[in-house]
Amino acid sequence: xxxxxxxxxxxxxxxxxxxxxxxxxxxxxxxxxxxxxxxxxxxxxxxxxxxxxxxxxxxxxxxxxxxxxxxxxxxxxxxxxxxxxxxxxxxxxxxxxxxxxxxxxxxxxxxxxxxxxxxxxxxxxxxxxxxxxxxxxxxxxxxxxxxxxxxxxxxxxxxxxxxxxxxxxxxxxx
Amino acid sequence: xxxxxxxxxxxxxxxxxxxxxxxxxxxxxxxxxxxxxxxxxxxxxxxxxxxxxxxxxxxxxxxxxxxxxxxxxxxxxxxxxxxxxxxxxxxxxxxxxxxxxxxxxxxxxxxxxxxxxxxxxxxxxxxxxxxxxxxxxxxxxxxxxxxxxxxxxxxxxxxxxxxxxxxxxxxxxxxxxxxxxxxxxxxxxxxxxxxxxxxxxxxxxxxxxxxxxxxxxxxxxxxxxxxxxxxxxxxxxxxxxxxxxxxxxxxxxxxxxxxxxxxxxxxxxxxxxxx
Numbered sequence: 086x087x088x089x090x091x092x093x094x095x096x097x098x099x100x101x102x103x104x105x106x107x108x109x110x111x112x113x114x115x116x117x118x119x120x121x122x123x124x125x126x127x128x129x130x131x132x133x134x135x136x137x138x139x140x141x142x143x144x145x146x147x148x149x150x151x152x153x154x155x156x157x158x159x160x161x162x163x164x165x166x167x168x169x170x171x172x173x174x175x176x177x178x179x180x181x182x183x184x185x186x187x188x189x190x191x192x193x194x195x196x197x198x199x200x201x202x203x204x205x206x207x208x209x210x211x212x213x214x215x216x217x218x219x220x221x222x223x224x225x226x227x228x229x230x231x232x233x234x235x236x237x238x239x240x241x242x243x244x245x246x247x248x249x250x251x252x253x254x255x256x257x258x259x
Numbered sequence: 260x261x262x263x264x265x266x267x268x269x270x271x272x273x274x275x276x277x278x279x280x281x282x283x284x285x286x287x288x289x290x291x292x293x294x295x296x297x298x299x300x301x302x303x304x305x306x307x308x309x310x311x312x313x314x315x316x317x318x319x320x321x322x323x324x325x326x327x328x329x330x331x332x333x334x335x336x337x338x339x340x341x342x343x344x345x346x347x348x349x350x351x352x353x354x355x356x357x358x359x360x361x362x363x364x365x366x367x368x369x370x371x372x373x374x375x376x377x378x379x380x381x382x383x384x385x386x387x388x389x390x391x392x393x394x395x396x397x398x399x400x401x402x403x404x405x406x407x408x409x410x411x412x413x414x415x416x417x418x419x420x421x422x423x424x425x426x427x428x429x430x431x432x433x434x435x436x437x438x439x440x441x442x443x444x445x446x447x448x449x450x451x452x453x454x455x456x457x458x459x460x461x462x463x464x465x466x467x468x469x470x471x472x473x474x475x476x477x478x479x480x481x482x483x484x485x486x487x488x489x490x491x492x493x494x495x496x497x498x499x500x501x502x503x504x505x506x507x508x509x510x511x512x513x514x515x516x517x518x519x520x521x522x523x524x525x526x527x528x529x530x531x532x533x534x
Contacts, residue, residue: 086268086269086270086271086275087267087268087269088266088267088268088269089266089267089268090266091264091265091266091267091308092264111264112264112265112266112267112310113261113262113263113264113265113300115261115262115297115301118261134260134301135260135298135301135302136294136297136298136365139362139364142364148338148367148368149363149364149367150364150365150367150368151294151364151365151368153297153301154293154294154297154298154365154368155293155297155368156267156290156293156297156310158267158269158312159293159312159314203363203364207363221358221363221449222362222363222364224362224363224448224449224450225362225363225364225365225450
C-alpha cells in the first residue's frame with residue numbers, strides 16, 4: 086500500500102510528454118500546481134480550480150482530464166501529456182494547431198491548451214465524430230473570446246481532412 | 260482553492276481499504292474519480308484526515324451482466340460504462356442518461372458509484388438507479404449488505420453509508436425486451452447541474468416517470484394508462500408533491516412546469532410504443 090503523510094513532501098515520478106520527470110509534493114498538491122510550480126511546466130493553464138472551465142485539461146494515459154481535479158500523487162506512474170507535447174515532427178505546428186491559427190480559433194489563448202488536449206484525444210478515440218459530437222466535447226471548455234465558431238471550424242476541418250487522408254491510405258493499400 | 264492537508268493512502272486490496280475506513284471512521288473519505296470530491300476539497304467543503312484512493316483497485320474495475328443485472332464496480336468510470344459495448348441493449352436508460360453526466364472530460368475519471376455516493380439531488384445516475392429500482396453493494400470489515408436505491412440515498416447529498424463502509428458496486432436491473440425509455444434534462448448549459456432531469460420507462464402497460472433536481476432525492480411516479488385531464492392531474496399532483504424550491508437557477512414554479520410539460524410529453528412518448 087502506497088501511503089503519503091500529510092504535511093510532508095514526497096517524491097513522485099511519472100512521464101511528461103514522454104520524458105521521465107520527478108518532483109516533490111504534499112499529498113494535497115493538485116496535479117495542475119505540481120506541473121507548474123514543481124516541474125516548471127507552465128504550458129497548461131489553471132482557471133477555476135473546480136473542474137468547470139476546462140483550462141487545465143491534459144491527457145493522462147490517453148484520456149483528457151482536468152488537472153485541477155487530480156492530486157499530483159494520482160498521476161504516479163502515468164503518462165502525462167500536455168500541450169507542449171503536441172506539434173509536428175519537424176517542430177512546427179501539427180494539423181490541429183495549424184487549423185486553430187488559420188480559423189482564428191483563439192484570441193487570448195488561455196483556454197486553448199485544454200481545448201487542444203480534448204480535441205487531440207477525440208481525434209484518436211472518435212475519428213468519425215461529427216459536428217454535434219465535437220460541440221458536446223467542447224462544452225467542457227469555457228472560451229470567453231471566440232464564441233467557439235472558429236474553434237468548431239478548425240476542429241471540423243481537421244476531422245474531415247484526417248478522414249480523407251485515412252480513406253486515401255486505405256485505397257492505396259488495395 | 261487548495262485542499263487542506265490530509266494523509267493519502269492507495270491500498271492494494273479492498274480489504275486494506277476497509278481496514279483504513281475501520282481505523283479512521285468519519286475522518287476517512289474514499290477517493291475514486293474525484294470529480295466531485297476534489298472540487299469539494301479545493302473549496303474546503305470537505306476536510307478529511309485521510310483519503311483512500313481506490314481508483315486503481317482491479318477488482319472494482321469490472322462491468323458484468325449476469326442474471327438480468329448489470330453490476331458496475333466502484334472504480335468503473337462513467338466513460339467506461341458509456342462506451343461498454345453491451346450497454347444500450349442491457350440498459351438503454353443508462354445509455355441515454357450517461358451523456359448528460361458532467362462533461363466528456365469529467366466522465367473520463369468520474370465513477371458511476373462515486374456519483375451515487377455523492378448523492379447530489381440533481382445528478383443523473385442516482386435518478387436512473389432509483390428509477391430502475393437498482394441497488395448498491397456496501398462493504399465494511401463488519402460484512403456486506405445490499406441496499407435498494409430508495410434506502411441508500413436518504414437526503415440531499417446524504418446516504419445510509421456508515422462511516423466504516425464503502426460502496427463496492429452498484430446494480431442496475433437489465434431492461435425488459437422491447438421496452439421504451441426516454442431521458443430529458445433542462446439545464447443552463449449542457450453539462451451543468453440539472454434544473455430538472457426526467458426519466459420515463461414503460462413496462463407491462465404501466466409507465467414510470469422519474470424526476471431529479473427538484474426534491475432532495477430522486478422521485479418516481481407510477482402511472483396506469485391515463486390520458487387527457489386525468490394524466491394532467493396526476494402530473495400536477497406529482498409536481499406539487501416534490502416540494503420544489505426557488506434558487507438562483509430557477510423558480511419552484513418553473514420546475515413544476517417542467518415536470519408537468521416534459522413529463523406529459525415523455526409519458527406519451529414511451530406509452531405510445533405500448534398500446
